[in-house]
Amino acid sequence: MRANRPVYSILLWTFLSLLTLFPIYWLFVISVKPAVELFTTPSVLLETVYWKNYVKVLGDDTLRRYMFNSIVISTGNATLVTILAFMACYALSRFDLAGKENIFFWTITNRMAPAAVFLLPFFLLFTQVFVIGEWKLYDTRTGMILLYCTFNLPFAIWTLRPTIDGIPKELDEAATVDGATTWQVIREVIFPLARPGLAVTLILTWVFAWNEFLLAATLTSFNARTITTGLSEYVTTTGTEWGAMASIAIITLLPALLIFSVVQRHIVAGLTFGAVKE
Amino acid sequence: MLAPTIAILGIFGIVPFLYVLYVAFHQWNPFGANPYMIYNGAGNFRRLVFDSEFLTSIAFTLKFAFFAVFSEVILGYLLAQLFMREFPGRAFFRTIHTLPLIVAPIVVGSVWRLMTTPSIGIIPYLLKSWFGYDLNIGRDATMAFALTVIMDIWHWTPLVTLTLLAALVSLPKEPFEQAQIDGANRWQIFWHVTLPMIRPAILATVFIRLMDALRTVDEVWMLTGGGPGAATRYLGLHIWKIVFPKTDYGYGSATSIIVLYLTLVMCWLLYVALVARRGQRRTP
Numbered sequence: 001m002r003a004n005r006p007v008y009s010i011l012l013w014t015f016l017s018l019l020t021l022f023p024i025y026w027l028f029v030i031s032v033k034p035a036v037e038l039f040t041t042p043s044v045l046l047e048t049v050y051w052k053n054y055v056k057v058l059g060d061d062t063l064r065r066y067m068f069n070s071i072v073i074s075t076g077n078a079t080l081v082t083i084l085a086f087m088a089c090y091a092l093s094r095f096d097l098a099g100k101e102n103i104f105f106w107t108i109t110n111r112m113a114p115a116a117v118f119l120l121p122f123f124l125l126f127t128q129v130f131v132i133g134e135w136k137l138y139d140t141r142t143g144m145i146l147l148y149c150t151f152n153l154p155f156a157i158w159t160l161r162p163t164i165d166g167i168p169k170e171l172d173e174a175a176t177v178d179g180a181t182t183w184q185v186i187r188e189v190i191f192p193l194a195r196p197g198l199a200v201t202l203i204l205t206w207v208f209a210w211n212e213f214l215l216a217a218t219l220t221s222f223n224a225r226t227i228t229t230g231l232s233e234y235v236t237t238t239g240t241e242w243g244a245m246a247s248i249a250i251i252t253l254l255p256a257l258l259i260f261s262v263v264q265r266h267i268v269a270g271l272t273f274g275a276v277k278e
Numbered sequence: 279m280l281a282p283t284i285a286i287l288g289i290f291g292i293v294p295f296l297y298v299l300y301v302a303f304h305q306w307n308p309f310g311a312n313p314y315m316i317y318n319g320a321g322n323f324r325r326l327v328f329d330s331e332f333l334t335s336i337a338f339t340l341k342f343a344f345f346a347v348f349s350e351v352i353l354g355y356l357l358a359q360l361f362m363r364e365f366p367g368r369a370f371f372r373t374i375h376t377l378p379l380i381v382a383p384i385v386v387g388s389v390w391r392l393m394t395t396p397s398i399g400i401i402p403y404l405l406k407s408w409f410g411y412d413l414n415i416g417r418d419a420t421m422a423f424a425l426t427v428i429m430d431i432w433h434w435t436p437l438v439t440l441t442l443l444a445a446l447v448s449l450p451k452e453p454f455e456q457a458q459i460d461g462a463n464r465w466q467i468f469w470h471v472t473l474p475m476i477r478p479a480i481l482a483t484v485f486i487r488l489m490d491a492l493r494t495v496d497e498v499w500m501l502t503g504g505g506p507g508a509a510t511r512y513l514g515l516h517i518w519k520i521v522f523p524k525t526d527y528g529y530g531s532a533t534s535i536i537v538l539y540l541t542l543v544m545c546w547l548l549y550v551a552l553v554a555r556r557g558q559r560r561t562p
Contacts, residue, residue, distance in 0.1 A: 006365035013360070013371040020374055023389045023432065024381070026400060030392050038398050084283050091279040107283065110291045114493035114541055116514030117534040120521045121294030124301070150290045153283060211382035213496045214514070218522070228384045232500060235391070242398055249388040253381060260380040264373055 024253070031246035038242055053247040063248065066230040069141060070210055073226060076145040077152060078206035082198055084149070085156035089164040090190060092157075094172065104157070111154040119218050122147065126219055141224045147215060152205040159204065163197030164190070203263055207256050227252050302531035309525045322532035332533060334508060335516040336540075342423070342512055343491035346430040347484060353431065354438025354483075361443050376436050383433070387500020390429045394501075415502060419509035422502050426510050429497055434490070438483050445479030446472075485548045492541055513537050 030038070032049045057063055088107075092100050123138075130137040137143040167190060175185045191198075213228040220229065231252055234245040302322055306315040326332055361372060378386070393399045394415055402413040415422040453475070457467050495514035498504065504511035504519065511519070517537065521530035 006363075009360065009363050009365035010367060013365075013367070013375075016357070017371055017374040020377060020432070020436075023393055024377075026393055027385075027389045030398070044400065084286070087279040088283040095279075097280070103280065103284070107287055110287050112489060112541075112545060113538060114514060116493060116495055116517045117538045117541075118294050118298075119518060120527060120530050120534055121298040121301075122290075123521070124527065125294060125297060129297075146286065147290060149286050153287060157283070207380065211384070213382070213384040213499075214518075218518075228382060228496075231384055231388060235388075235500065242392060242395075245388060246392060249385045253385050256380045256382065257377075260377065264376065 027246050027249055027253075030242055031250050033243055035241070035243055050243075053243040054251075057244055057247045057251065063227070063230055066225050066227045067251070069224055070226040070228070072141055073144045073148070073224070074206045074209040076141070077148040077209040078202050080145060081149055081152045081156045081205045082160075082202045084153060085160045085201060086164075086191075086194065086198060088157050089160045090186065092161065093164045093167075094169070104161075107154045107157050109154075111151050115151070115214050118150075119214065122215065123218055139220045139223050143219065144216060144224055144226070147219065148209045148212060151212075152208055155208070156201045156205055160194070160197055160201050163194050167193050200263060203259055207259055210252075210255060298531045298534055301528055302535050304528045304531075306528040307524075307526050315528070318528070322529050323536070325529065326532055326536060331508065332516065335511055335513055338423070338508070338510065339492060339512040342426060342430075342494070342510075343488055345427045346434070346491050347487045349427070349431050350435045350438045350487060351480065351484060353435050355442050355480075357435070357439040358442040358446055361439070362446055375439065378433050379436050381433070383494075383496035384500055386429060386433050387497040390425065390432075390497070390501050394425060415506070417506055419506050422506055422510050426494075426498050426501060429501060430491065430494065433497065434487060438487065441483045441486075442476065442479060445476045449475055481548070481551060485545075488548065489541070489545065492544070 029044070029046060031053055032046065032051065034050045034052065091097065092104060097103070126138040126143055127136060130143075137146075171189050171193075172185050175189050180188065211228065212226070213232065216224075216226045217229045217232060220226070227248070231245065231248045234241065234248060301315070303317060303319060304315045305312075305318045305321065307313070357375070361368065381389075391399075394401050394413065396402045396414050396416075405411040405413050413421055415425055449472070453471050454467065457471050462470070493514055494512055495518070498510050498512055499515060502510045504515045517530060517533055520526055520533060524530075
């Protein structure tokens with residue numbers, strides 16, 4: 001029944017791949033067209049490539065600031081989350097804690113709630129409650145780094161736990177017998193073995209933080225704005241600059257795309273939230 | 279070592295919840311005629327039950343989630359079956375097929391906006407020149423709705439394909455061979471052999487996708503901004519619109535609580551369905 005006509009499969013998948021890729025290609029086409037050409041007959045092929053949109057976007061101080069913020073927030077959040085998840089998974093795996101499965105389940109539920117529901121409480125907490133004198137958590141990179149823990153930390157614990165659980169306890173015990181302290185066990189035994197899992201967790205949480213929009217749009221105004229928010233601003237305030245908007249979209253897309261090409265398989269396992277065991 | 283995790287999730291998970299619950303029982307609009315918090319009991323909730331905008335938004339959200347998830351599961355299953363065949367370049371095509379998953383939702387929204395905006399996008403142009411059809415999602419509510427569904431299908435079908443593919447690959451071969459020997463046709467094999475065996479995977483996928491579809495905001499924000507009118511104003515956008523432009527904090531909190539409650543109930547129902555299926559399989 002199977003494996004009989006591979007030609008049809010290839011043709012069909014070529015067609016489906018074109019359907020998948022075309023929207024992204026179209027984004028690129030718009031991003032390299034001058035504004036005057038946009039409103040002529042749309043054409044799929046590129047005659048000339050016009051890089052001015054990128055030059056303009058990359059030369060814009062505000063957008064450069066947003067990109068810088070995005071990099072700082074994603075990197076800070078991914079690092080923090082991975083360290084915390086590593087510690088939490090170690091504790092869940094090695095210590096005999098009362099109700100640890102409940103704690104584990106509770107961390108996961110934090111990711112289930114729709115972000116929109118928490119917009120208002122976060123907004124109020126950030127502007128009215130978490131305030132020290134003149135300083136507010138609102139519109140700070142620190143605030144965003146901590147905030148993104150709500151969805152990234154449960155995810156990181158979820159993905160990292162099998163890795164840590166998979167490291168045999170006998171190794172810890174052997175090291176302890178040889179006189180290693182708990183800290184040394186973690187540093188010399190667990191960490192080197194967990195490194196691949198840690199890397200995947202770091203990368204995935206980085207991408208999630210980079211892609212986040214709704215919370216960033218609500219809880220920042222200028223100082224800590226991220227590139228995804230910058231992209232949406234381009235539409236509402238200067239709706240006619242399609243070329244510039246497309247080039248920001250391409251820039252927003254690039255890091256995730258690069259990472260995707262490197263760790264494609266793990267991203268699949270991560271995005272399906274554990275539903276796929278490859 | 280768990281303490282930092284519990285502390286952070288406590289501060290950013292439980293405190294906001296308690297706070298929003300507290301505000302929900304108050305009338306509070308800091309930029310309104312009376313800027314102070316006034317306790318008004320269940321007043322906000324009473325108003326919510328008769329709020330036609332809110333009810334419309336729920337209906338549209340459920341409609342959106344239903345159409346999107348339903349099409350994605352069917353398409354995803356068919357594509358997963360196509361990937362079960364052996365052909366050269368399979369891994370390559372699978373990589374391309376997975377690509378949309380990693381694209382930021384806000385970028386997906388931008389992409390589809392650029393594809394569909396009249397006079398820039400290619401879709402209205404082709405529809406016009408081939409079929410003489412005028413597509414304008416700024417005016418046509420049905421088309422705007424349909425496009426949000428199509429966009430969601432483009433973005434998330436790969437997820438369904440991959441989860442179902444994983445399930446299909448892990449199935450044993452014997453039942454299929456047995457069914458073929460017994461002379462079952464393709465449809466019978468699908469209905470009596472494949473479907474019962476991958477049902478847990480399908481339910482799990484529906485569970486994940488439904489949760490995501492119900493909280494869709496970013497893409498739709500970018501594509502239609504909730505319009506035209508309120509045709510694509512799904513719950514997430516609806517909450518945003520009450521809370522921020524109108525600064526009606528008390529009412530917004532009550533809406534948030536109800537939406538959270540509805541989501542949890544749906545989650546729970548699906549979860550029960552999932553577990554019940556598993557339990558059934560264990561008993562005989």
